Amino acid sequence: MINIAILGFGVVGSGTAEVLTENKAIIEERLGKEYNIKYILDLRDFPDSPFADKIVHDFNIILNDSEVSIVAEMMGGSHPAYDFTKAALMAGKSVVTSNKEVVSTFGVELCAIAREHGVRYLFEASVGGGIPIIRPLINDLSSNKVTKICGILNGTTNYILTSMRDKGSDFSEVLAEAQKLGYAEANPSADVDGIDAARKIVILSALASGKLISPKAIYTKGITEITLEDVACAKEFGYTIKLIGYTEIKDGKVFAFVSPRMVPLSNPLSTIDGVFNGVLVSANMVGEVMFYGPGAGKLPTASAVVADIIDIIANMDFEAKPIVWEEATEEDLADFEGYECRRMFVVEGDVPCGMPECKTKAVNGMTACVTDAPMSEKDANALLAKLSDKAVSAYRIL
């Protein structure tokens, strides 16, 4: 009998208990082993829950119970989630989590502690909710060198951008609606400022490169400044605006950043709308593959958490290949000034952007210019400085 403890009985924690219970018969049959939810840690009591008798308020009960071999950390936030994770791993318990904040900040240390103690630290649910992406990157693309990952990694912002495009409402209106529907938090900063996407892209980037970059160290721009004029310009050129987490591994250096981008309708990411997520992976042998699905939500996210629990149980008698990450240093990061891509500039009036090679279109009294050739960040910034107060907005094209 494998005993599991769940830390945090919020949305994902209760979903995890539900998946483990609802699909218990088929999961145990697949595993040929039985499991049991022994404890659920929460500050609150849940007298009406079917799991009421599992609730404990003191983490030490779990930590000191040698029967518990798997801990599912679903608390969110850095502390005490990090501290409890570390203690559990050091006590010889494997830990699974959906907590991108902890993985992106403390992943190097926690993976190392897991290795030292012969246990596992898995985090499939930390990126892309229910979408299988982390295990496929490790196992299924193992014959490849991954060269680029770009993804729509945040459902809230994708919902907002989709509504702006399809309903013609502006950012603040759609945000208010998303908050009413429960798709956005009362304090939406982590989503709309791109912080959540930054945490996720550094995790994916580390899986591809072995180097974990601090999410705070990467260029991160959210969606708060996107206007309906920008949306109109995108449409005019056959693009749709998406918040893209991007990482490219080139000559051993990593370009990783988050920003809104013009996505051509020929790119499969352009078709991912609403709260869905999608991750497009480029690798040297397979070319491009995409993983698509629900990027959040109680049961989808719990489905990924439980897949990790199953992985741990299935491989308990076997030393599974551990995740080995290093902290990325300055050396590992490519100079962002050198990042090249095609660009769109929107300028006031009919003044063209001044680029020798670009297509221009008049949109609502402005001129939108799309460059034909890739342009570096440095050159783009120089051009914007030159355009000074005539420049309305600038976008990277995916």
Add this chain to the structure above:
Amino acid sequence: MINIAILGFGVVGSGTAEVLTENKAIIEERLGKEYNIKYILDLRDFPDSPFADKIVHDFNIILNDSEVSIVAEMMGGSHPAYDFTKAALMAGKSVVTSNKEVVSTFGVELCAIAREHGVRYLFEASVGGGIPIIRPLINDLSSNKVTKICGILNGTTNYILTSMRDKGSDFSEVLAEAQKLGYAEANPSADVDGIDAARKIVILSALASGKLISPKAIYTKGITEITLEDVACAKEFGYTIKLIGYTEIKDGKVFAFVSPRMVPLSNPLSTIDGVFNGVLVSANMVGEVMFYGPGAGKLPTASAVVADIIDIIANMDFEAKPIVWEEATEEDLADFEGYECRRMFVVEGDVPCGMPECKTKAVNGMTACVTDAPMSEKDANALLAKLSDKAVSAYRIL
């Protein structure tokens, strides 16, 4: 040192040699083990190939060499591919393959022989080319009960349907062009008649249900009768026509079949164009996830073959969970007459189809009717019989 033999030096076989060679350094680093391509079996010699010295013409050299522990069967066709696979497994060698014909026909027996001999039989590349789909179904969705799989599983037919829609050329024109480009075989029957898709959907269906249905036992309709009028009707209603491999597991019984279907533009499969494949999986906890990528091609398919080889090497000292399939019996198959979905009927002139609840549109002198409610095969056939010679075509809606 792990010794590998490749059977067949055609497109996928030579791609497999290339992936194993090109990415040798990173793969060996990931595995912490070294490997070597010891033999390549082919009837031909390849004096100019870098692998010329590996070529052998007699399978027994491989079979009798106890140093060879992994055989990659890339020959295609049923015989001798099946016979060589069986012999290799019985000799204690693991086998990986991209051969959907062998897997869909002999999979139950070959998986059983692998189990009995403590080796593995893996076939990630048999469905969806380079797209990770088989391992994700087994590992990543292990916390779920899979209820439905529908996919665009054949790149040739998807290329033809995309060209018919986008260029307005008819089936025979586009087929001829596809043959010229190498996307379709001189004898295109296996593709255009849906046989290839049927083999793939029974493999996916078996992964979800444990029961392998003979591809010959399922209803299979290809794309040869699709007209530009049908394409116009699809467009009128906001659909796109795709050849869909479909399996649904309901009350322990399986509905599996292949047919062209009207796919609403809101369905993510509608966006998969050209030679790409996509597989949409519905499962009871995660909801819907989709896997997208190149469904064929030398290096993408080889990438999946080599992922299986890596899986085998990584788990060599460990008894990996085997695949257990049974042959599906009549009992396991749901009565296809009872399969319910929404329908489109196209009738000559302005005669409506006669359904009480349907939307109709006039298209090029015909009337296209779309039912609001699901309708069984039986009822659809009865209606078609009643319409007799006025009925032009009938489609299932996805």
